[in-house]
Amino acid sequence: MTRDAAPTARRSRLGSPLPVKFYDRPTELVARELLGTILETRTPDGVTRARIVETEAYLGPDDPACHAAAGLTRRTEHLFGPPGMSYVYFIYGMYWCFNAVTRERGHGAAVLIRAVHPITGIDLMRRRRPRAHRDRDLTNGPGKLCLAMGIVGEMNGTSLRRGPIIIRAGDAVSDADVVVTPRIGITQAAEWPLRYLVRDDPFVSKTPPQFFRRNYEAG
């Protein structure tokens, strides 16, 4: 019943925005540290929040799988932009993919968010994903999470601190719970172990069976 009890209790509910340092350090380290942070979207439909449980690092022009390898084009404008911004692109004629831009302006590196674990706005996600029969299918892939959270091309090049896509602090993921594997769905530099995921999380995307013949473990 003290005067300031209510504001104090209310304050700690949301993590601070942009808890990860995006510049002047290796992109694969940013991919690792983004595990466990909270992805939030604000649209006219409402707010969604979800825990990031799977990421992939794309290192820049010297990474053949990275869009930056094609150089500066209209598509990659924001990939080469300053860190801490979104890079949203259209793929296979139907889907959006969402990245967090890392490194300094002109470098061309980013982290693809591949899967998230819903926390807030699950009913809204269900309405946006009518084909998903199970909740685990709502957000267990890069195209699926963009549909569920309302991420579209208009959000390309926006601040991950100010929105409409915001990354907030969440519960840390220990090294023992981090699994590293090759990246998925690419042909160039396919062996590079740059995919990071939270062990045993039900919302992680499907790992190709051939990966299990090798024993990929925490890095």
Add this chain to the structure above:
DNA sequence: CATTTGATGTTCT
């Protein structure tokens, strides 16, 4: 469970 296929359209060669 694993593997294949069709849908769809922008981007770059």
Add this chain to the structure above:
DNA sequence: GAACATCAAATGC
């Protein structure tokens, strides 16, 4: 014209 950082449904074990 080919490639594409995908998804869902269908088919093969």
